[in-house]
Amino acid sequence: MTLHFPITTIPGPGETLEVAPGILWARLALPFRLNHVNVYFIEDDGGWAILDSGISNPETRAAWQALLDGPMAGQNFTRLIITHHHPDHIGNAGWLCEKLGIELQTSAGSFLSFLNLAQAPAALEFDPHTRFYARHGMSPEGSKLVSTLGLGYLRMISTPPVSYRRLRQGMELRIGGRSFQVLTGDGHSIEQVMLYAPSDNLFLAADQVIERISPNISVFASEPHANPLGDYLASLGQIRASVPEDALVLSGHHRPFGGLHRRCDELAEHHVERCDLIEQACAGAPKSTNDLVPVLFSGKLDAHETSFAFSEALAHANYMVEQGRLRWIEEADRLMLERV
Template sequence: MSSKPENPAAARAALSYPVSTRPAPGTLIPIAPGIRWLSMPLPFSLNHINLWLLGEGDETVIVDTGLGDAPTRELWEGILASTGDQPCQIVLTHYHPDHAGCAQWLAETWGVPVWMSLAEYFLGHALLNESAGYDIPAMVAHFGRHGLDEARCERFRQRGNVYAKGVPGLPRQFRRLIDGDEIVLAGQRWRLIMGYGHSPEHASLYCDSLRVLISGDMLLPRITTNVNVPAALPEEDSVQRFLDSVHRFADLPTDTLVLPSHGLPFYGVQTRIAQLDAHHAERDEVLLAALDTPKAAAELLGTLFAFELDMHQLMFAMGETIAHLNHVTRRGLATRSQGDDGIIRFVAVPSAVC
């Protein structure tokens, strides 16, 4: 989810794209040697996710799986029936429903292991079981402390466990991905580059022989990756963790082809990193200008998100607004206090306001 106003047209123009359209649902496009690209629909404003098949035949590796719903399962059945591929393993970049939703079903159907990082595995299970501070009451209380009105808090309560609707189940066993490890997938060696801020231990994969980065959600060409602060980590500086993470891609070769989870594959890793730095710096400036008096995160939604938010978007927007407030506070540009009414408010320090 992108906070405004990163200019999508400017972001697109500065990058280079080898293809101009994504594959239709149920179809495949070869995008690099031994890599096929498929796109699954999503029922959100962000209406698709890119998935990747590495190799072919009985050495096919699935990278991310799509939402765990009937339409996505039907598309998977059609794709694998038409290609004759037999998956041998599944790799998940992170726990989010559009990435992990079909993982258990695919693993059980084809009898193959799921690879993911430890933090993503446990957080997915925590959300499924509403434990360890990753439950609806904790989220609602978190948003309430940041000024969200009772009417919208109640709507979150009524929505229930949305994660479980997109991820009906997760494997009870997995193989662990660890930062810096190299793994062989479909005959090619891939290095794991972990990222933070968007999710707790997001796995991106880089193959030097192919000059390909499967970036997941960490590096997207058109929108800025959502960074958020969950109830269990109320003072986390997710913005800085994200920025530090994307800078880990800066040393990749300039001819690296980036395969993102949303949008089109692109060239221009270093350019995109610079754009993201500039975008988040600009968001800090806009936020600080609005903090001339103490304000709660909910009062600042319109400052960072200049469009009408549905409930799905509101959840991400609250988390991202809190993340930016924590970021400017951690930088010493704002202060945080909690009033007698229990609401957390932030105000810019005088020197931070131009």
């Protein structure tokens, strides 16, 4: 089955678009190459539940005000559901919860990660982070740039609420007249929340399955031996087993689409191809993680894009080490990868 796009229009700034009965779609701008994030309003008992909040900056708060003064004027809001802890999804959550007087609902992994980012933003610039990049082949100048400007988006968050309601894998979440099955998946982020409504065959997929792009799969200095790519591929299998192929997929970015299983297969194949490219690159001589960035990503990258590209290259490397296809060796105080 090929992907298909049953909704042909996209909401403009300050607009909402009904994508299913009682579900409204809006877009908020982002200051990156991926220039928007999707948020959704789900009809609830006594008002509307909100899914995701956008990044924390003045432009996003102005965009929210335009929605609240425009298509959502006079509406009551019941809760804020956050899919995961990345700032383009959770960043504005504290501001929104306080402004609307609503409860935050998310996974434990997302909430604790939110707290960590909010309470120790300067930790990203500590020496262990810059040494982490340098150890994997980045220049001292590049290491400093990536750990400051490159990770600056992680600071674009509001003060978190003091409490939240936890969403868990396998629970049933009632929102208005609908019953949603809660799925959680790792890889793109820890314990990312997804919601499936069997009665309407609707799948709110967050960033785990998106049309056109693959979500970033990253390894950071805080967990240098993590295998998020293995976690992500396992999550795609779980989604295939839990949600029908013909569900309407509402993602965190880009358009609603149908053809879920096909897209899961495409995403898995994409990562297989990237692993093959890395293996070929390491066949002639050992390579550092930094050496692998241009193997996977062409063109000039700014500091923000370099941080994502480096972290994704390392995620593929760690996955292949666990597979037994590559191994780490040390050369002149740098970690290098060689083919087994």
